[in-house]
Amino acid sequence: MSNIKLKLKPNTKNNFITYAIMLALFLSVQVLDLTGSLSSLFKGLLVPICMYVILAVSLNLVVGILGELSLGHAGFMCVGAYVSAFFSVAFKEVITADWLRLIIAILMGGLSAAFVGLIIGIPVLRLKGDYLAIVTLAFGEIIKNLANIFYIGVDSKGIHVSTSSVDDLNLLPDGKAILKGSLGISGTPKDSNFILGFILVVITVVVCLNLINSRTGRAVMAIRDNRIAAESIGINVTKYKLLIFSISAFFAGIAGVLYSHNLSSLTATTKNFGYNMSIMILVLVVLGGIGSIRGSIISAVILTVLPESLRVLKDYRMLIYAIVLIVLMIANNNEKTQIIKDKLSIKNFIKNRKNAKMSIKEGD
Amino acid sequence: MALLEVKELGITFGGLKAVDNLNLSLEKGDLYGLIGPNGAGKTTAFNLLTGVYKPTNGSFVFDGVNLVGKKPADISKMGIARTFQNIRLFGNLSVIDNVKIGLHNQIKYSTFSGIFKLSNYFKKEKKFEEEALRLLKVFDIDKDADTLAKNLPYGKQRKLEIVRAMATNPKLLLLDEPAAGMNPNETIELMNTIRYIRENFDLTILLIEHDMKLVSGICEKLTVLNFGTVLAQGETSQVLNDPEVIKAYIGE
Numbered sequence: 137m138s139n140i141k142l143k144l145k146p147n148t149k150n151n152f153i154t155y156a157i158m159l160a161l162f163l164s165v166q167v168l169d170l171t172g173s174l175s176s177l178f179k180g181l182l183v184p185i186c187m188y189v190i191l192a193v194s195l196n197l198v199v200g201i202l203g204e205l206s207l208g209h210a211g212f213m214c215v216g217a218y219v220s221a222f223f224s225v226a227f228k229e230v231i232t233a234d235w236l237r238l239i240i241a242i243l244m245g246g247l248s249a250a251f252v253g254l255i256i257g258i259p260v261l262r263l264k265g266d267y268l269a270i271v272t273l274a275f276g277e278i279i280k281n282l283a284n285i286f287y288i289g290v291d292s293k294g295i296h297v298s299t300s301s302v303d304d305l306n307l308l309p310d311g312k313a314i315l316k317g318s319l320g321i322s323g324t325p326k327d328s329n330f331i332l333g334f335i336l337v338v339i340t341v342v343v344c345l346n347l348i349n350s351r352t353g354r355a356v357m358a359i360r361d362n363r364i365a366a367e368s369i370g371i372n373v374t375k376y377k378l379l380i381f382s383i384s385a386f387f388a389g390i391a392g393v394l395y396s397h398n399l400s401s402l403t404a405t406t407k408n409f410g411y412n413m414s415i416m417i418l419v420l421v422v423l424g425g426i427g428s429i430r431g432s433i434i435s436a437v438i439l440t441v442l443p444e445s446l447r448v449l450k451d452y453r454m455l456i457y458a459i460v461l462i463v464l465m466i467a468n469n470n471e472k473t474q475i476i477k478d479k480l481s482i483k484n485f486i487k488n489r490k491n492a493k494m495s496i497k498e499g500d
Numbered sequence: 501m502a503l504l505e506v507k508e509l510g511i512t513f514g515g516l517k518a519v520d521n522l523n524l525s526l527e528k529g530d531l532y533g534l535i536g537p538n539g540a541g542k543t544t545a546f547n548l549l550t551g552v553y554k555p556t557n558g559s560f561v562f563d564g565v566n567l568v569g570k571k572p573a574d575i576s577k578m579g580i581a582r583t584f585q586n587i588r589l590f591g592n593l594s595v596i597d598n599v600k601i602g603l604h605n606q607i608k609y610s611t612f613s614g615i616f617k618l619s620n621y622f623k624k625e626k627k628f629e630e631e632a633l634r635l636l637k638v639f640d641i642d643k644d645a646d647t648l649a650k651n652l653p654y655g656k657q658r659k660l661e662i663v664r665a666m667a668t669n670p671k672l673l674l675l676d677e678p679a680a681g682m683n684p685n686e687t688i689e690l691m692n693t694i695r696y697i698r699e700n701f702d703l704t705i706l707l708i709e710h711d712m713k714l715v716s717g718i719c720e721k722l723t724v725l726n727f728g729t730v731l732a733q734g735e736t737s738q739v740l741n742d743p744e745v746i747k748a749y750i751g752e
Contacts (some may be wrong), residue, residue, distance in 0.1 A: 350614025
């Protein structure tokens with residue numbers, strides 16, 4: 137029995153380090169905040185950091201664990217953002233308890249994104265590799281554009297939908313237009329804050345790590361490593377692909393909730409929900425290491441803070457950012473840096489000292 | 501009644517009849533060999549029996565159920581397991597995880613209890629661990645349990661494929677060239693293993709092999725394929741002395 141416990145250790149230990157890093161980041165932010173050494177610029181970055189961490193970790197489920205390239209992640213985020221913002225604005229006066237409205241908004245954002253993920257996943261997941269990447273990219277764009285053409289309003293008779301203008305909604309005097317085409321949704325309550333973001337990050341990471349280490353996670357990784365062999369031992373490939381795709385979309389939706397409740401007005405542009413964003417999330421995953429949840433967390437934090445901290449460079453900011461990104465990418469996947477990393481690691485330092493002591497003793 | 505009854509099974513790719521009019525009958529407990537020169541359609545026959553390909557004609561009945569048109573995963577659940585000629589392990593996972601994936605349909609808990617680590621998760625994961633280690637011990641590779649599958653030496657990778665197939669608790673095991681790339685000693689060890697699992701796991705085995713020593717050593721019955729059609733069928737010693745078979749293998 138003790139044997140078995142020992143064997144479970146590497147995973148548990150790995151997860152523990154991840155949780156410890158998250159806690160350390162959280163506490164250091166709290167301490168900096170209390171001592172007043174956080175600039176307002178950095179304070180404004182806290183919620184986006186949480187959002188990017190959730191996005192990167194959830195995309196890593198699809199890219200790293202399922203082994204399929206998806207470029208539509210921002211689309212699912214868009215669904216979550218719009219649905220939750222719509223709900224919050226519509227029920228601002230009805231549900232007065234902020235926390236209750238927020239919890240429902242988060243659940244609705246996540247579930248609607250998961251649902252869209254499921255619907256898109258059914259046709260899309262028949263494809264593999266580059267084809268899947270391109271089709272998910274297209275679906276992401278479709279979602280973003282759909283968000284821009286709809287006008288939706290609510291009055292005492294119910295929900296009115298139109299694709300041309302606010303006037304076309306034919307709202308009763310007591311009604312209000314909530315989604316106004318390309319003007320988006322305005323007046324979303326600003327419910328997002330760092331504590332909420334951090335809680336959502338913790339939930340995302342715990343769920344993803346537990347999922348990976350479970351029977352389901354193993355089945356998914358089996359599909360990634362060899363689909364034909366996975367089928368031959370009775371694993372339902374379609375079911376698990378759809379499951380992971382929807383769970384990933386669920387968390388992207390939650391990141392969207394965080395995003396939309398951090399701004400008072402929500403519009404869908406290429407920058408926030410388009411392919412730029414999807415590629416950005418993929419960059420986070422690749423830089424952190426495909427399949428490494430901890431890596432995704434760290435790279436999301438670094439790459440969100442980096443462009444802002446380069447503001448002193450003014451015009452050269454994005455140039456330097458690009459160069460730093462290239463250097464990081466090359467260095468992170470290089471054998472020589474791996475050797476240097478190993479040399480510098482605390483674990484090896486301790487091991488080497490022990491060995492040195494041993495050899496001295498043997499010398500005696 | 502026969503465990504596996506294959507009747508006039510055939511598949512055509514374009515104009516090529518890869519397997520044509522294959523008849524096979526396996527009784528429970530048989531150790532049956534499927535041999536033939538390269539390109540004779542042996543692996544294609546395996547792919548038909550495991551649902552990777554759909555036959556263009558004919559049928560096969562396993563344990564009283566017609567399996568034509570069933571998906572590979574469903575056929576696995578019915579009790580047919582296989583190994584692959586070109587090893588198909590889950591390379592980036594550890595040896596024990598490979599076996600645990602084989603146990604996927606034997607031990608179950610929901611995704612939900614996995615995500616939230618309910619008590620069922622711990623109970624069943626313990627079972628996974630015990631069962632996988634037990635199987636690895638039978639095949640004497642339990643010491644490599646934490647090694648990544650892709651880092652195993654070749655002979656052990658072949659073994660692990662058999663362990664993984666065994667983990668699905670099959671009634672019929674299809675082995676596709678299990679001795680390929682093995683040295684004579686490893687082959688002898690493999691022969692003993694195959695005999696052992698047939699006795700102890702109540703198995704029926706159908707195997708494809710080029711190594712005549714292995715075939716004549718353990719197979720009781722043989723079917724010889726050549727260009728997709730059956731050349732000879734029957735008791736091993738009889739078939740191997742058939743002049744037609746010798747002609748197909750060695751030439752005139």
